[in-house]
C-alpha cells in the first residue's frame with residue numbers, strides 16, 4: 001500500500017510539472033483559453049500532492065520527498081520543453097495521464113477495501129471522482 005501510494009505521489013509531482021510545462025509552452029490561436037485551463041488543472045493537482053503525502057504518514061509510512069525519488073518512482077512520462085500549438089495533441093496526452101492516475105487510484109482503493117482500510121479507500125474516492133470528471137470534460141472538448 002505504501003509503495004503504491006508513493007508511486008501515485010510521484011506521478012502527481014511529475015504530472016503537476018507537466019501541466020505547468022504545457023501551460024508555459026502552449027502557443028497559437030487558442031493560447032488564452034488553454035493557458036488558463038492548464039493553470040486550473042495544475043492548481044487542482046497541488047492539494048492532492050499534499051493529501052497523499054500526509055495520507056502516507058497517517059498510515060505510518062514514509063512519503064518520498066525529493067526530486068530524485070519522485071523521478072525514480074513516477075510512471076508518468078515527463079514532457080519536453082518545446083512550444084506546442086497542437087491543442088488536440090496536448091489534451092490527448094493529458095487524457096491518457098488522467099486515465100493512468102484514475103487506474104492507480106482504483107487499484108489502491110481495491111487493495112484498501114480488501115483490508116478494510118477505510119481511510120485510504122475514502123481518499124481514493126475523492127481522486128476517482130476528480131479524475132473521472134476531468135476525463136469526461138476532455139472527452140467532451142474533443143468531440
Ligand SMILES: [Fe+2]
Pocket residue numbers: 023039
Ligand atoms: Fe501562469
